[in-house]
Amino acid sequence: MKPISRRSFLERSGTGMAAAAAIPALEAPTFQSRPLPAEERGREIHLKVNGKDHRLEVEDHWTLAEVLRDHLGLTGTRVGCDRGECGACTVLLDGKSLYSCSYLAVWAEGKEISTVEGLAEGTQLDPLQEAFIEHDGPQCGFCTSGQLMSAKALLNSNPNPTEAEARQALAGNICRCSNFNRYLEAVLATSGKGGSRG
Ligand code: FES
Numbered sequence: 613m614k615p616i617s618r619r620s621f622l623e624r625s626g627t628g629m630a631a632a633a634a635i636p637a638l639e640a641p642t643f644q645s646r647p648l649p650a651e652e653r654g655r656e657i658h659l660k661v662n663g664k665d666h667r668l669e670v671e672d673h674w675t676l677a678e679v680l681r682d683h684l685g686l687t688g689t690r691v692g693c694d695r696g697e698c699g700a701c702t703v704l705l706d707g708k709s710l711y712s713c714s715y716l717a718v719w720a721e722g723k724e725i726s727t728v729e730g731l732a733e734g735t736q737l738d739p740l741q742e743a744f745i746e747h748d749g750p751q752c753g754f755c756t757s758g759q760l761m762s763a764k765a766l767l768n769s770n771p772n773p774t775e776a777e778a779r780q781a782l783a784g785n786i787c788r789c790s791n792f793n794r795y796l797e798a799v800l801a802t803s804g805k806g807g808s809r810g
Pocket residue numbers: 690691692693694695696697698699700701702711712713714
């Protein structure tokens with residue numbers, strides 16, 4: 613069955629809700645689904661996520677974050693600002709870090725995506741994850757998956773970054789708990805030890 617997007621849900625229910633607000637004495641609105649217009653019907657895309665192939669029918673306006681979280685169940689990718697400012701939604705696209713809230717799923721056709729769920733192998737954590745724990749990085753944890761994926765992208769391309777390079781790589785990931793320096797220490801501790809798994 614085709615998943616319902618926020619947009620199609622709101623459009624389908626909007627008419628009934630407006631009528632109920634205008635005439636409160638009327639009985640509760642009935643929600644009647646209507647077929648989506650042809651231009652809103654999904655198109656099929658192929659994604660490889662954490663090494664696994666997926667074929668999905670998506671609507672043009674769905675973001676990659678939405679598809680990962682709501683349609684593939686990969687909720688480790690967080691959505692904070694939903695507008696490309698906080699970095700909580702960072703994933704890797706063909707090995708490079710990307711704000712998945714600001715990238716349409718259709719643009720990811722045929723790409724390889726890595727999310728935080730793909731870092732550990734079974735119960736074996738990635739060295740970056742271990743370092744994050746050792747250095748007491750996560751506080752509330754909301755930003756952690758984004759920090760991890762930005763750090764992963766850095767160490768994949770530069771296994772021995774300088775402190776300035778590590779700071780730069782994490783600059784797009786905001787930590788509301790002000791624990792940025794702990795994350796930085798963890799990344800620097802991981803580098804030079806052979807880096808994280810590729
Ligand atoms: S949720 Fe994507 S940058 Fe904040």
